Amino acid sequence: MRMIYLDHAAATPVAAKVLEAMQPYFLDEFFNPSAAYLPAKKVNADYEAAKGEIAHAIGAKGNDIVITAGATEANNLAFTSISENAKVLYLKTEHDSVRNPASRFKHEEVEVDQNGRIVINDLKQKIDDDTELVSVALANNELGTIQPLAEIATLIRAIRIERLKNGNTRQLLLHTDASQAMNLLDINVARLGVDLLTLNAAKVYGPKGVGALYVAHDVRLKPLTLGGGQENGLRSGTQNVPGVIGFATALKLAKEHLNGNRKKYAEFRKILLDEVKDYELINKKHALDNFVVLCFDGLDAERLIYLLEDREVYVSTGAACAASKGVRSHVLTAIGLTDSKINGSLRITLGETNTKEQVHEAARIINEVVASEKARIHA
Numbered sequence: 001m002r003m004i005y006l007d008h009a010a011a012t013p014v015a016a017k018v019l020e021a022m023q024p025y026f027l028d029e030f031f032n033p034s035a036a037y038l039p040a041k042k043v044n045a046d047y048e049a050a051k052g053e054i055a056h057a058i059g060a061k062g063n064d065i066v067i068t069a070g071a072t073e074a075n076n077l078a079f080t081s082i083s084e085n086a087k088v089l090y091l092k093t094e095h096d097s098v099r100n101p102a103s104r105f106k107h108e109e110v111e112v113d114q115n116g117r118i119v120i121n122d123l124k125q126k127i128d129d130d131t132e133l134v135s136v137a138l139a140n141n142e143l144g145t146i147q148p149l150a151e152i153a154t155l156i157r158a159i160r161i162e163r164l165k166n167g168n169t170r171q172l173l174l175h176t177d178a179s180q181a182m183n184l185l186d187i188n189v190a191r192l193g194v195d196l197l198t199l200n201a202a203k204v205y206g207p208k209g210v211g212a213l214y215v216a217h218d219v220r221l222k223p224l225t226l227g228g229g230q231e232n233g234l235r236s237g238t239q240n241v242p243g244v245i246g247f248a249t250a251l252k253l254a255k256e257h258l259n260g261n262r263k264k265y266a267e268f269r270k271i272l273l274d275e276v277k278d279y280e281l282i283n284k285k286h287a288l289d290n291f292v293v294l295c296f297d298g299l300d301a302e303r304l305i306y307l308l309e310d311r312e313v314y315v316s317t318g319a320a321c322a323a324s325k326g327v328r329s330h331v332l333t334a335i336g337l338t339d340s341k342i343n344g345s346l347r348i349t350l351g352e353t354n355t356k357e358q359v360h361e362a363a364r365i366i367n368e369v370v371a372s373e374k375a376r377i378h379a
C-alpha cells in the first residue's frame with residue numbers, strides 16, 4: 001500500500017481537473033491580461049470570469065473580491081481596513097497570519113471554551129469604543145472548530161447601532177478566515193454577516209500561493225503592494241491567471257463534492273474513533289468532519305509522527321508552520337490542555353486522497369506505533 005496522507009489541513013494535492021483547467025494558461029494563453037491585443041483581452045476576460053466564479057461560490061460578485069498570493073496575504077490585507085489607533089480583537093486560537101498583523105495594533109485576544117468555541121460574553125466585554133475589527137476564523141486549523149459567525153455578526157450589528165446612537169462613528173468590522181472551512185461548509189457572506197472573508201486555494205485542491213479576500217462594499221482597504229494598479233489598485237502585480245483559473249475550478253469542485261465528502265469524512269472519522277485504542281478525543285464538538293485530534297497522554301506526539309512516517313502514514317501535531325518551528329501549540333494551550341496532553345496530541349485531517357481501506361490501515365498502524373512507544377517507555 002502506498003503512503004497514507006492524513007494531513008490535508010496542511011496541504012491538499014491539486015485536483016486533476018484543476019491542473020487541466022490551469023494548463024492552457026501556462027502554455028498557449030500566457031498573455032499579460034493588461035496587454036492591448038486581442039489574445040490578451042481574451043485572457044483578461046477569462047480571468048475576470050474566474051474571479052466571478054470564485055466570488056459566486058461565497059455568494060458575492062467578482063468586484064467584491066481581491067485576489068491575493070494566498071491566505072496569509074488576504075489576512076494581512078484585511079488589517080489595512082482599520083485606522084492606526086484602532087483596537088482589534090481576535091480569537092486566541094487564530095492562525096499566525098491573523099495574530100501577527102493584529103499585534104501591530106492595540107489588541108486583545110478573545111477566549112475560547114474547551115471545544116475551541118468563542119466565549120461570546122468575553123468578546124462582548126472586550127469590544128470597546130475604539131475597536132474597529134474582530135477576526136474569528138470560520139473553522140480552526142488545528143481543531144477544525146466551527147465558530148458561530150452569524151451569532152457574532154448579530155452582536156456586532158447591535159453594537160454598531162448602539163455606537164451610532166451614542167455618536168461614535170468608528171467602524172466595527174467582522175473578518176473571518178475561511179481557509180479550512182471551504183471544503184466542508186457551504187459559505188455565503190450574507191448569511192455569515194461578515195465584512196471581510198479570506199479564502200485559500202491551497203486548502204481546496206487548488207494551487208498554493210493563491211487566495212482571495214472578500215470585501216464588503218462599504219469597507220475601504222489600503223494596498224499592501226504598490227505598482228501597476230491591478231485588482232482595483234489593492235494588489236498590484238501581473239495577475240496569476242493560471243492560479244485564479246485553478247482556484248475557480250477547485251471551488252466549483254468543492255461545492256460539487258461538499259455533501260458526499262462530509263458523509264465520507266464522518267464515516268472515516270467514526271472508523272478512526274472506533275478502531276484506534278486508548279486515546280482521548282480532543283475535538284469532541286463543533287468540529288469539521290475531516291478533523292480528528294487524538295491525545296495519547298504521556299507519549300510524545302513528535303516521536304509518534306516520526307514513527308508513523310517510517311510506516312508511510314503522514315499526520316501532524318498541529319499547524320504545519322508551528323510544527324516545523326517546534327513551538328507549543330497556542331491553540332491547544334487556549335483550550336486548556338495540560339502540557340502533557342499537548343505533547344501527546346496528534347492532528348489527523350482527512351481528505352479526498354483517502355479511502356476507507358486507508359483509514360482502517362492507518363488505525364491499525366497508529367495502534368502498533370502507540371503500543372511500541374508504550375513498551376519502550378515502560379522497558
Ligand code: PLP
Nearest residue numbers: 070071072095097141177179202
Ligand atoms: N489561515 C489558516 C486558517 C490556515 O490554515 C493557513 C495555512 O495553513 C493560512 C491562513 C495561511 O495560508 P497560506 O500559507 O496559504 O498563506
